[in-house]
Structures are given as C-alpha cells and as structure tokens.
Amino acid sequence: MNYTATEMMTVAAARAIRNDDVCFVGIGMPSAACNLARLTHAPDVTLIYESGTIGTKPDVLPLSIGDGELCDTAVTTVAVPEMFRYWLQGGRISVGFLGAAQLDKFGNLNTTVVGGDYNNPKVRLPGGGGAPEIATSCGEIFIVMKQSSRGFVDNIDFMTSLGHGKTGTEREALGIKTRGPSRLTTDLCIMETDPESKEFIVTSIHPGVTRKQIAENTGWAIRFADQVVETPAPNDTELAALRALNERTARAHAGQ
Amino acid sequence: MTLFVSLKEAIAANVFDGDVVALEGFTHLIPYAAGHEIIRQQRKDLTLIRMTPDLIYDQLIGMGCVKKMIFSWGGNPGVGSLRRFRDAYEKSWPHKLEIEEHSHAAMANAYEAGAAGLPCAVFRGYLGAGLAEVNPNIRFIECPFTGERLASVPSIRPDVTVIHAQKANRKGDVLIEGIVGVQKEAVLAAKRAIVTVEEIVDNFDDVHPNACVLPNWTLKAVVQVPGGAHPSYAKGYYERDNAFYKAWDPIASEREGFQAWMQENVLNAGPEVFASRVAFTQAQK
Numbered sequence: 001m002n003y004t005a006t007e008m009m010t011v012a013a014a015r016a017i018r019n020d021d022v023c024f025v026g027i028g029m030p031s032a033a034c035n036l037a038r039l040t041h042a043p044d045v046t047l048i049y050e051s052g053t054i055g056t057k058p059d060v061l062p063l064s065i066g067d068g069e070l071c072d073t074a075v076t077t078v079a080v081p082e083m084f085r086y087w088l089q090g091g092r093i094s095v096g097f098l099g100a101a102q103l104d105k106f107g108n109l110n111t112t113v114v115g116g117d118y119n120n121p122k123v124r125l126p127g128g129g130g131a132p133e134i135a136t137s138c139g140e141i142f143i144v145m146k147q148s149s150r151g152f153v154d155n156i157d158f159m160t161s162l163g164h165g166k167t168g169t170e171r172e173a174l175g176i177k178t179r180g181p182s183r184l185t186t187d188l189c190i191m192e193t194d195p196e197s198k199e200f201i202v203t204s205i206h207p208g209v210t211r212k213q214i215a216e217n218t219g220w221a222i223r224f225a226d227q228v229v230e231t232p233a234p235n236d237t238e239l240a241a242l243r244a245l246n247e248r249t250a251r252a253h254a255g256q
Numbered sequence: 257m258t259l260f261v262s263l264k265e266a267i268a269a270n271v272f273d274g275d276v277v278a279l280e281g282f283t284h285l286i287p288y289a290a291g292h293e294i295i296r297q298q299r300k301d302l303t304l305i306r307m308t309p310d311l312i313y314d315q316l317i318g319m320g321c322v323k324k325m326i327f328s329w330g331g332n333p334g335v336g337s338l339r340r341f342r343d344a345y346e347k348s349w350p351h352k353l354e355i356e357e358h359s360h361a362a363m364a365n366a367y368e369a370g371a372a373g374l375p376c377a378v379f380r381g382y383l384g385a386g387l388a389e390v391n392p393n394i395r396f397i398e399c400p401f402t403g404e405r406l407a408s409v410p411s412i413r414p415d416v417t418v419i420h421a422q423k424a425n426r427k428g429d430v431l432i433e434g435i436v437g438v439q440k441e442a443v444l445a446a447k448r449a450i451v452t453v454e455e456i457v458d459n460f461d462d463v464h465p466n467a468c469v470l471p472n473w474t475l476k477a478v479v480q481v482p483g484g485a486h487p488s489y490a491k492g493y494y495e496r497d498n499a500f501y502k503a504w505d506p507i508a509s510e511r512e513g514f515q516a517w518m519q520e521n522v523l524n525a526g527p528e529v530f531a532s533r534v535a536f537t538q539a540q541k
Contacts, residue, residue, distance in 0.1 A: 027333060027334060028334065050360060051282050051283060051284070051435045051437070052282070052435055052436070052437070053435065062334075063333060063334035063335075063496075063498045063501065064283045064333030064334055064496070064498075064501070065282075065283060065308075065333060066282050066283025066284050066333075066435045066437075067283065067496055067498075068284070068434070068435075068489055068491055068495055068496060070435075071284075071434045071435050071491060072491075077434065077435055077436070079436050079437065079438065079440065079441070079468075080282055080307070080360070080364045080436075080437050080438045081364040081365065081367065081368040081438060081441055083364070084360060084361040084364045084365065084379075085361075085364070085365065085368075085379070088361070089361065089379060089380050089381075112357075112386065112387075118386070118390045119390070121346070123342075123346075124337075124341075124342050124345050124346055125331075125337070126329050126330050126331030126337065126338075127327070127328060127329050127330055127331075127357055128328070128329070128357075128359050128360075128385070128387065129308075129328055129329035129359070129360050130329075130359065130360040130361065131359070132359040132361070132381060132382055132383075132385040132387065133359055133360070133361040133379075133380075133381045133382075135385075136380075136381075136383045136384070137380070158386045159384065159385060159386035160385070160386060160387075161385060162383060162384030162385060165384060170384055171384070174383050174384055174405075175404070175405070176383055176384075252498070253498045253499065253502070254499060
C-alpha cells in the first residue's frame with residue numbers, strides 16, 4: 001500500500017508504545033499515535049488525558065483534550081487537581097507523549113512564544129499547559145513532530161518544558177530522577193537520545209528518505225548513529241487502522 | 257436571599273468592574289451564556305482566571321472587558337490560536353492586556369489551595385521551566401523535612417467564580433458530572449459563586465453518594481439556562497460542537513467580522529438562544 005510521510009510518522013511513533021505503558025497523551029499527533037498503538041499492537045495500554053480521563057478508549061480522536069468521548073470510554077474520570085497531584089506528580093505515568101512548535105537537540109520544547117522575547121513576542125502561542133510538569137514527572141518522554149529547520153532549531157525561543165537542558169546535564173543538576181526525552185519521531189526519521197551527550201541522534205531513517213534531506217530539515221548539526229537502520233514501512237494492518245481512525249474522526253468533527 | 261434568579265440579576269448582583277473572575281470549565285461545561293451576559297452588562301477591567309481560556313475569553317477580551325488574564329493554556333483546542341487574545345496581547349486592541357502565565361499543575365494546585373483556605377500551593381513543578389524566570393509569582397521553597405526544592409505559587413481566590421453544571425435540585429444544590437475539571441475547587445476558592453444549570457429537578461435521591469455536589473449554601477445564584485455551555489458541552493445533554501470551534505477561527509480573525517458576529521449573536525441576543533443553538537447542533541448529527 002502507498003502511504004504518506006505523515007502516516008509513516010504516526011505509525012513509527014505508535015510502535016514505540018508498549019502494551020503495559022501508562023501514557024499521558026498530548027493533543028494532536030501524540031493522540032493519533034497513542035490511539036493507533038491501542039488499536040494495533042498495544043490493546044491494553046492505559047491512555048490518560050490531562051482533563052482527568054484515565055484508561056480512555058476513544059472511538060474517534062478528540063479535537064480537544066476534554067471531548068466527551070474521552071470521559072464516556074474511560075475507566076474513571078478524576079478532577080484536574082487530582083490528575084496533576086496523585087497521578088502525574090505521584091509518579092504513576094510511564095510515558096509522556098508530547099509535540100511542540102520548536103525543539104532543540106536536547107529535547108527542550110517551546111510552545112509559548114516565537115520571535116522577540118517573552119514580554120514582546122512576534123507570535124504568542126497557546127502556552128505550556130501541562131507540559132512543564134509532564135516533562136519532568138513522567139518516566140520518559142516521547143516526542144512526535146514534523147521535521148523542519150524552522151521547528152528543529154539550535155536555540156529555542158522559550159524553555160516551555162525541560163528536556164535535557166542547555167548542556168545535557170541540567171536534569172541531574174536539578175535532582176530530577178526521570179529519564180526525560182528518549183525518542184523523537186518525525187516524518188523523516190527516528191532519533192533517540194545519546195546516553196552520553198543526551199542529544200538526539202538519528203537511529204532509523206524512513207524508506208526513501210536521504211541523510212541530506214534530514215540534515216537540511218534540521219537547524220542543528222545533526223548526528224547519525226554508527227548503526228542506522230531503515231524504518232520498516234507501515235504494514236497493511238497499521239495503515240488500515242490509522243485510516244479508519246482518521247475517517248471516523250473527520251466525520252465526527254464535521255458534525256455529521 | 258433568593259438563590260434562583262435570572263441570569264441578568266445573577267451577573268448584576270455578583271460581577272463588578274475590576275473583579276477577579278474565574279469562569280471555569282475544562283473543555284466541558286464552559287459557562288458561555290454567563291460569559292455573554294457579562295459582555296452585555298459591559299463589565300470593565302476584569303482580571304480573568306482560567307486554566308484553559310478558550311473562545312469565551314477570546315470574546316470577553318475582544319469586547320474590551322478584560323484588563324488581565326491569568327492562565328495556563330490559551331488556545332482554540334485542536335484548531336489554533338485565540339485571535340482576539342493575540343490581537344490584544346500583541347497589538348493592544350481594543351486595549352492593552354496583561355498576562356500572568358502558569359502551568360496546568362500550578363493552576364490546579366492554586367485552585368485547590370484557594371479552596372483549602374491556604375495562602376499558597378506547594379508542588380513538585382517548574383523544574384528547569386522558563387516560566388519560573390519570567391513570572392515573579394513562581395517561587396521555590398525547601399521541604400522542611402527532606403530538603404527537596406519544591407515550587408510554590410499563590411493560591412487562587414477569585415472575587416467570583418462562574419460555572420455551568422448539569423442539574424440543580426429544588427433546594428439549589430448543584431450536581432456536576434463527567435469531566436469535572438477544577439470547578440468544585442474554583443467555587444470553594446471564591447468569595448461568590450454563580451452556577452448556570454441545564455435542568456432543575458425535584459431532588460437528588462437517585463444521585464450516587466460520592467457524586468460531585470455543591471451544597472446550596474456554597475453558592476450565591478443558580479440560574480437555569482438550557483444549552484448554556486454551547487459550543488462547549490454538557491455530558492448527558494448535548495455534545496461538544498466541534499464544528500463551531502473550527503468555524504470560530506475565521507470569525508475571530510478580523511476585528512470587523514468579530515464585532516459584527518458579537519453584535520448579532522451576543523449583544524442582540526439573550527440566554528434563551530442557547531437552547532435553540534443546542535437543538536440545531538444536535539439535529540445536524
């Protein structure tokens with residue numbers, strides 16, 4: 001089956017989710033990847049959205065973090081202070097799945113302002129929401145984001161949520177026990193965190209993508225692992241599940 | 257004191273110029289009808305608090321009611337930016353807007369601390385986060401027992417909290433179900449609270465003993481406004497109007513188009529239109 005780069009990205013991101021994960025899900029691409037995992041290889045994964053819905057199994061992707069579908073299909077729905085205190089801060093989440101407007105090679109994320117400075121930004125974005133604490137309280141962080149030199153930058157304009165900091169040593173210095181960003185899936189490749197330097201290095205390249213393309217769409221000097229593999233193309237089961245999910249979602253959001 | 261009043265009376269008696277106001281709702285049960293009444297009564301210089309300000313705060317800001325917004329995520333979920341918020345913040349239209357920005361964890365903890373009568377909230381947060389450097393209300397303390405560095409923010413104590421809920425009984429107790437967000441905390445943290453409800457029932461005899469119920473003596477006013485959360489939703493009554501959230505983006509993108517929409521749909525309308533909006537939306541499904 002033919003597939004698009006976005007489908008490849010979603011499928012590759014979904015594959016990283018394990019059946020026994022407890023996953024804090026960001027809206028948009030992370031939500032698509034997590035639900036695709038649930039509908040394919042990880043049927044028992046626990047998906048949690050910050051609106052308070054725990055163990056939710058939506059039939060269509062939510063447009064917002066608090067669509068009724070999330071509550072209707074959840075094991076339980078708790079108040080938002082409980083969500084952030086007992087479940088996230090309490091250390092009960094294995095994976096936080098995030099996206100961003102900008103990120104750097106250490107997985108620091110920006111969803112706050114672009115251009116100018118914080119008080120006089122060129123573009124004011126929605127802000128961090130749950131991300132500052134998701135980034136430090138979840139066992140590890142997966143990121144999914146379309147690759148471009150505008151989004152993948154040397155210096156992010158604002159540190160909305162901490163990855164491995166400006167030098168790769170900040171988590172340890174702050175006494176943070178969780179792993180931080182460990183995996184970044186894009187429409188071109190998969191990057192993983194180098195255990196020593198803590199920067200993202202390319203470990204898997206999607207079929208038909210060149211190293212040159214990856215370098216051109218990255219704002220920092222990209223590094224490749226010694227052993228780089230080719231990402232397996234999406235199989236028929238994965239594509240069928242993703243397309244059916246997207247079709248149901250489009251129908252539901254059109255209000256029909 | 258009469259708890260059951262009209263929406264006009266509830267806002268007139270409880271929301272004043274310069275107040276600190278929280279209209280809460282985490283995607284679900286957002287009090288749109290009450291927000292529109294605040295706009296019709298032309299309140300000014302409000303400090304608005306909400307974790308997830310969405311279209312109703314965009315509308316209040318664009319209509320010039322707001323001096324400052326305290327928030328943790330200000331966007332149109334799944335769609336993009338709040339156009340009127342950005343125009344006010346970036347270009348001071350219709351006038352300058354101050355902001356105070358937090359994370360969700362901080363806001364949720366601050367509401368809980370407000371409800372608990374504490375001066376501040378303490379939690380494990382803001383580690384390495386840029387907001388801690390630009391917001392002087394984010395500080396750190398040392399745990400007196402372990403020495404761990406913990407974040408602290410002032411508790412939230414609104415002058416008035418406004419929420420929407422599913423039901424009130426004849427005595428004015430209020431039931432909230434589904435995604436309950438921070439509404440209970442926001443009501444208990446406030447000096448005054450107004451609730452709009454879908455329905456008034458005789459009693460809560462069939463309600464689960466652990467359900468989220470706000471006793472009537474925690475509230476100043478209860479108003480029945482069927483459909484009052486539209487285009488947000490009320491679990492058990494109507495679904496979220498996702499199509500409207502998408503349609504809002506072009507409506508709000510230009511100042512003139514926004515003003516024309518507000519004139520027709522808010523200034524020239526009243527709370528009674530919400531029931532028909534919900535009926536229309538559900539008929540499309």
